Amino acid sequence: MSQPTAAPNSASPPPQPPAPPAPPAPLEGGRLVLATFAVALATFMNVLDTSIANVAIPTISGNLGVSVDEGTWVITVFAAANAVAIPLTGWLTQRIGQVKLFVGAILSFTLASWLCGIAPTLPILLLARVFQGAVAGPLIPLSQAILLGSYPKEKSSTALALWAMTATVGPIAGPLLGGWITDSYSWSWIFYINIPVGLFAASVTWMIYRTRESPTRRPPIDVVGLGLLITWVASLQIMLDKGKDLDWFSSPVISILGLVALISFAFFLVWELTEEHPIVDLRLFGQRNFLGGTIAISIAYGVFFGNLVLLPQWMQEYLNYRSVDAGLVTAPLGVFAIILAPVLGRVLPRSDARVISTVAFVGFAIVFYMRSKYVIEIDTWHLVLPTLLQGIPMALFFVPLTAIILAGQPQHRIPAAAGLSNFVRVFCGAVGTSIAGTAWNNRTILHHARITEQASVDNPLFTQQIDTTQSLLRLNTQSAHALFDFTVNTQAAMMGLNDIFFVSAIIFVLIIPLIWITRPGKGGGGSDAAGAH
Known part of the structure; x- marks a missing residue:
């Protein structure tokens, strides 16, 4: 007659995962x-x-x-x-x-x-x-x-x-x-x-x-997460760098880059928060x-x-x-x-x-x-x-x-x-x-626009400034205007x-x-x- 199989000991603790190795001792x-x-x-x-x-x-x-x-x-x-x-x-x-x-x-x-x-x-x-x-x-x-x-x-x-x-x-x-x-x-x-x-x-x-x-x-x-990360970071960075050259969102290129950055970032957040191994x-x-x-x-x-x-x-x-x-x-x-x-x-x-x-x-x-x-x-x-x-x-x-x-x-x-x-x-x-x-x-x-609003031949202060510059520096009218423009740019x-x-x-x-x-x-x-x- 076969012996009955012993019942498992329900009181025994479950096996524990191995403890992580101790970190190395500090250097001296x-x-x-x-x-x-x-x-x-x-x-x-x-x-x-x-x-x-x-x-x-x-x-x-x-x-x-x-x-x-x-x-x-x-x-x-x-x-x-x-x-x-x-x-x-x-x-x-x-x-x-x-x-x-x-x-x-x-x-x-x-x-x-x-x-x-x-x-x-x-x-x-x-x-x-x-x-x-x-x-x-x-x-x-x-x-x-x-x-x-x-x-x-x-x-x-x-x-x-x-x-x-x-x-x-x-x-x-x-x-x-x-x-x-x-x-x-x-x-x-x-x-x-x-x-x-x-x-x-x-x-x-x-x-x-x-x-x-x-x-x-x-x-x-996490291939998807990596791809989304590269997409939104690259799109946003290019948009910020080229925005002023392309007049921002009046440019289709900047608008598309902004849309790509926004959508890919939203998907990135959702994916990384739900992925088991982000x-x-x-x-x-x-x-x-x-x-x-x-x-x-x-x-x-x-x-x-x-x-x-x-x-x-x-x-x-x-x-x-x-x-x-x-x-x-x-x-x-x-x-x-x-x-x-x-x-x-x-x-x-x-x-x-x-x-x-x-x-x-x-x-x-x-x-x-x-x-x-x-x-x-x-x-x-x-x-x-x-x-x-x-x-x-x-x-x-x-x-x-x-x-x-x-x-x-x-x-x-x-x-x-x-x-x-x-x-x-x-x-x-x-x-x-x-x-x-x-x-x-x-x-x-x-x-620059605010300063040059006053730069008109109808403004006596402006014409006086140009005349003074011409007389002191012995410049012609074109050179005096160029110097004025340089000063305005600097200011x-x-x-x-x-x-x-x-x-x-x-x-x-x-x-x-x-x-x-x-x-x-x-x-x-x-x-x-x-x-x-």
Whole structure:
């Protein structure tokens, strides 16, 4: 007689999935110093390229035989491609691993820099810049994740401060270095300098981190989500860049681009929120800290970067500054940023990150208000002073908001969270550049029209001005009118730029409430959670 089968023990616990492997122990001593330097150098190289071409645009445009407006695509296509690639970091990290992806991105960025340098025409240069922006996508979020994993949890604020120092100094050093290289050598060398830096950073990073690779798995590819992401970002960026040239929505091209961007973005939101394995994890926006911190840092960066592009362009076009001189005027931005960043790393754990971020935004508002008072006859010191003071809010800008955004994220989600927040920030930088350029152009046209309303032979004040100019400078009537038109153009551009600065100050004040919808971290700092493992 067969024995009855034993009944399963209903009280036994169900099998548990294997626990994720423990993260590697923090680095120590010289290895930590060298690793931090290498990772920071890769970050610096990437961030530097977001602004190093700013002051070189007139030179690049002239050498390649295109207009300055066309030349600005060198900046915007890099930012747009970078914005598309950044949110893929979390997905790529799962398939490749943090270390392999980071080192591969550095080497690819180095190759792309060489291709930019040898580009003989603008279309080839733009293709190389698209490639460069795309492969640079993982560098920023992975540099944050790798540094946080290299330091003890209680030192996470120090890691973020060191990262922020490179992230803030890069856009500052870019115009200075780009101007000096362009004037002294050739614009190609603003890209060639990345080659030795990239090779060194990749070699040292691989040497130290190759045994600290993150676990990998093979999640399915969200092809639809990726296609929708590329479609709406590319459509929106082209629409913003070409809008002013094609008279905006009076052009069928701009109307179609706007419609494509709107529809593809709507489908992108619906798809990513319902897809089991989304290419971009939009559910992160359900966290209060991630939502408020990401929107605040992105709008602020868009306003900051848009102005950072306009300032040297105005100095070169209307004040006759050389590229290197325009770079020197913007360089003092880094003085306080470098001095205060490490101090902030020690202060932040004992402070409320929201208070520090608020102080930074108020500082930005004050600086832009000071710039809104610029006049044509401005001297170099009054150009430098607001730039020097802006280094203070710059130092208080990235670290607290990054700590707020990453607060409470487990180690394995930091690449995805950092990637998505950096995507929004970088994309807003590209959009901010386009909007700032368009707004400046429109305000300049408006002020030019208002001034020239009085330029009529029936206006005795106008005719008296022309007669005085002719007599003092011994000019004929045609030359006197040409000089008047030049003066009007210069004044209108100055007034238009002042409008941009004033609105920028208002925006920084208006986005302060976004900071206060977030929760403070443990101990009121908000940063200790940023490095949670």
